[in-house]
Amino acid sequence: MKMPPLLLRYAPLAGVLLASACVPPPSAPVAPAPRPAADGSVPVEGPGLVSAADPRAAEAGAQMLRLGGSATDAAIATMLALTVVEPQSSGIGGGGFLVTGDAAGAVSTIDGRETAPRAATPEWFYVGGKPLPYADAIPGGRSVGVPGNLRLAAHAHNARGRLSWRTLFQPAIRLARDGFAITGRLRSSLESFARTGALDPAARALFYGPDGQPLPVGTIVRNPALAATLEGIAARGADSFYTGDNAATLAAKVGTAPVNPAPMTTADIAAYKAVERTPLCGQYRTYRICGMGPPSSGATTVYAILEQLERFDMKTLGPASPVAWHLIAESQRLAYADRDQYLADADFVQVPVAGLSDPAYLAGRSALISESATMPTVLPGTPPGAKLAFARAEPQDENGTTHFVAVDRWGNAASYTSTIEGPFGSGLMVGGYYLNNELTDFNIVPDKDGKPTANRVEGGKRPRSSMAPTLVYGPDGKLRLAIGAAGGATIPAQVAKAIIGVLDWNLSARDAIALPVIFAPGGDTVFVERGTSLEAMIPALQKLGHAKILARPPGFKANAIERVGNTWRGAADPRSEGIAVAP
Structure with a gap:
């Protein structure tokens, strides 16, 4: 495959061995021609x-x-x-999942x-x-x-x-x-x-x-x-x-x-050790969604957003529908309320991970969502196994971060x-x-209303994260999508939105990532991406009951690889300098 000119400028190629191409037998399914973005x-x-x-x-x-x-x-x-090359966002002086x-x-x-x-x-x-x-x-x-x-x-x-x-x-x-x-x-x-x-x-x-x-x-x-x-x-x-x-x-x-x-x-x-954790996997429609559990809030929040939407016909509504984005925002409000209440380092506090991803619990949370109205108040739920010993903390701003994905010939x-x-x-x-x-991802103020917060600072503890590296498997058991994003607390919202774009709206991973971002982090304020179709939908969203809607500049950055037929296709956020490269 011919390398894009931008890579020819940067890539040190001398001495690199080209891997042999994997050519499918004549009987193998052939992927459809890639659609332009x-x-x-x-x-x-x-x-x-x-x-x-x-x-x-x-x-x-x-x-x-x-x-x-x-x-x-x-x-x-x-x-x-x-x-x-991206010292502002990541590196060996930081961490990851x-x-x-x-x-x-x-x-x-x-x-x-x-x-x-x-x-x-x-x-x-x-x-x-x-x-x-x-x-x-x-x-x-x-x-x-x-x-x-x-x-x-x-x-x-x-x-x-x-x-x-x-x-x-x-x-x-x-x-x-x-x-x-x-x-x-x-x-x-x-x-x-x-x-x-x-x-x-x-x-x-x-x-x-x-x-x-x-x-x-x-x-x-x-x-x-x-x-x-x-x-x-x-x-x-x-x-x-x-x-x-x-x-x-x-x-x-x-x-x-x-x-x-x-x-x-x-x-x-x-004394620092990297730890292999139990992955958090759940079913959304006919797909298996797998991600990172605590101290990341990514998998529980992404899965809650998706599962709470499963009873709605998102496919028929489509990405041009204000009702679809209203439903996504309402589901986010519920998921982020639970995130702020319960998620922290599970080595220090009891996080009800199984309860937060329990289908029956999420069905009960979903029942609070209406297609025609906005919830006046959103409070954390009580998932199975939860011990309400902690206060809910107010969310803090987070920035930075980078995400990348790789798939190999095997x-x-x-x-x-x-x-x-x-x-x-x-x-x-x-x-x-x-x-x-x-x-600073810990709660700077450790207590609220006379009770400690789960994500308070403690020696040796890992701060709660929003990072959400995710794998999606299809009904055939094969990997359908590998995805993640950067952007602090917006990460679960970005990832869930893109998964809906691929699975419900039949978009390519690139076009799903490029969809505008709506972000509703638990309170009554909804943020929409400035200069996009979502900003034009503000009057329609207000009619559905979202009284406080703010347009924010785009600063998002997601990357993905999807399987289409028998080949991999890359996706990078058009808002970023990202790119996909084949060997």
Whole structure:
């Protein structure tokens, strides 16, 4: 397959071996010709694929597939490359969740979410007896959790890797050493988030000029410190990140940060473990939906949104119907109310996961939804197994994050969401990579109405996440769709919307991702994407009872791969710089 011109500009192709194509026998079903997207482009397809938010990272993953690597190998190489080229969103200084599935439909999930230092207390973000405003809690050391991405990668590679650990690092090392061009999205982030993006002198030297302004689009940036860090981890393994010089430097950086210094120890870092969790799977119509359980709220929220809509004829309503979007918003309100009440790190609090995904419970929640009216008030339900020992917390803003997916020639899939939380995380840089600000995903105020909240800060705890890497299996038991998104608390809403687009509205994955986003996070406010058909539907939605509707600018970023016939087709959000690449 001919490579797009954008990739020819970035891809280091020398020495790469082309994988042999998988040609189906004459009796095999042939996939229909790919339909052009709304923008007229034709989707990328092949026997294996990688879709990511940056072309250079997607190409790094595709190189692993060409070399005979697995979907897991490709996903790890993509994550490492994104550390270099998309530093505002993800990287080895953060964490993530990985959902993998094999050709037989067996699903596994790995939790690489960051942890709070052991010294952390429920009032971790209090100064002088008062909670810090959310924006003031982000920069500096107090927001940094122990990074999890490299432990996650090592765990996944040991279980499902085919190439050597060192091989996975080579594209990222080349990008860091030889240089990469600043894109429009990166520069926009550098402009908008200069407070955190330029907090560290090393970051200022990389991305800002002597006048204090971000370097222009197209400027080639070389990050030799990151190249050296990656070379060391490639040679010595993930343990070298969590012990020795890197761990000591990381702990010192957090403890001596110019803003909000905090006690993180080398023992905190060395103790970090990625954990294989039980996947959360449920049935939506004739499809099996699988995702990540706690500390992620992704799978429970996505599944609740879908299952609460199952009794409605979404197919007949279609994407042009205001009633369809009204129903989606109402289902979101219920799902997010439960999310805010119950979801947290299940190693610290009892999360009623089975109850939240119980079909009978969700049918009862669905009965609260009307096609012709809006619920005046939405409260959390009482799922089976719930112990209402905690107060419901108000949702907080979240930003940043990236998602990428890979499938290989053997039918294995990897859906991986990675993050450093806000753009440029805490603003602290160690060894050429940014440190996360994940701890602001905890509830800054730990109590409400005299009761603790489930997602309060505790030492060693993992903050609740909205990340929702998802796999969808068809009635034939084969993978139909691998998908995920970025965008903080909007992630479950984006993923559920796209799944409805594919399964109910018969859209391609690309066109389903491109659908406008409606976001109703539990209260009475509904957000619609500005400049889209949803903004034009505001009067119709108001007639259905949605009194408070706000249009918000698009800032969404999703990636997917779908199976059509006997081939894979890639999808990337047209709002992003993302792309799908075939080996």
